[in-house]
Amino acid sequence: MYTGHFATTSNRSDWSEAVVLTDVESGEVIEITGCRVTLSVTDERGCVRLKASTDDGSITLPDVGTFQWDFDATAMGGLCPGAYNVGVRISRDARTVQLVIGNINVMEGIDAQ
Numbered sequence: 001m002y003t004g005h006f007a008t009t010s011n012r013s014d015w016s017e018a019v020v021l022t023d024v025e026s027g028e029v030i031e032i033t034g035c036r037v038t039l040s041v042t043d044e045r046g047c048v049r050l051k052a053s054t055d056d057g058s059i060t061l062p063d064v065g066t067f068q069w070d071f072d073a074t075a076m077g078g079l080c081p082g083a084y085n086v087g088v089r090i091s092r093d094a095r096t097v098q099l100v101i102g103n104i105n106v107m108e109g110i111d112a113q
Contacts, residue, residue, distance in 0.1 A: 002099060002100045002101075002102065003100075003101050003102060004102050004103075005102060005103050005104070005105075006086060006102055006103070006104040007104075008104070008105040008106070008107055009076070009104060009105075009106055009107070010076070010106070010107055010108070010109040011076045011077055011078075011079045011080070011081065011106050011107070011108060011109055012073055012076065012077060012108075012109025012110075012111065013073050013076065013109060014070060014071065014072050014073055014076065015069075015070070015071045015076055015104075016068065016069065016070040016071070017068065017069060018062070018066055018067070018068040019066065019067055019068070019088075019099075019100075020063075020065050020066045021065045021066075021067075021099075022065065029064050029065035029066075030065045031064060031065060032061060032064075032065055032066075032067065032090065033061065033064075034092060035054070035061075035090050035091065035092045036053070036054050036055065036090070036091045036092070037053065037054045037059045037061075037067045037088065037089070037090050037099075038051070038052070038053045038054075038055075038059070038088070038089050038090075038091075039051065039052045039053070039059060039069055039086065039087070039088045039100075040086070040087050041079075041084050041085070041086050041104070042084060042085045042087070043082075043084060043085075044082075044083070044085075046085075049078065049079055049084065050071055050075060050076075050078075050079070052069045052071070054067070058070075067090075076106070079106045080106075081106055081107055081108040082105070082106060083103055083104070083105050083106075084103065084104050084105075084106060085101075085102070085103060086100060086101075086102045086103065086104050087100060087101055087102075088100035
């Protein structure tokens with residue numbers, strides 16, 4: 001499981017991340033085709049502010065062992081500046097694993113055009 005921080009982003013821009021899963025011991029990319037991947041961004045009270053999933057196509061599997069999400073500037077505009085929690089889970093059949101528990105700082109975008 002990854003714990004840590006994502007790079008700071010703006011609430012007036014797209015936020016896109018791609019994560020490649022590799023085996024710690026062998027370094028081999030882990031096949032995730034057919035897995036369900038979900039992501040939630042919550043505020044300090046635990047209220048979900050953004051969510052994405054392979055169920056609805058908001059998380060894609062663009063390459064072997066890779067999942068990617070992309071929140072557009074409109075979705076990001078709903079976030080007030082501040083710190084948010086990020087959680088990512090992956091599941092297949094009856095097994096679910098928490099892949100990420102992290103944080104992201106969102107800053108107020110400057111360009112108001």
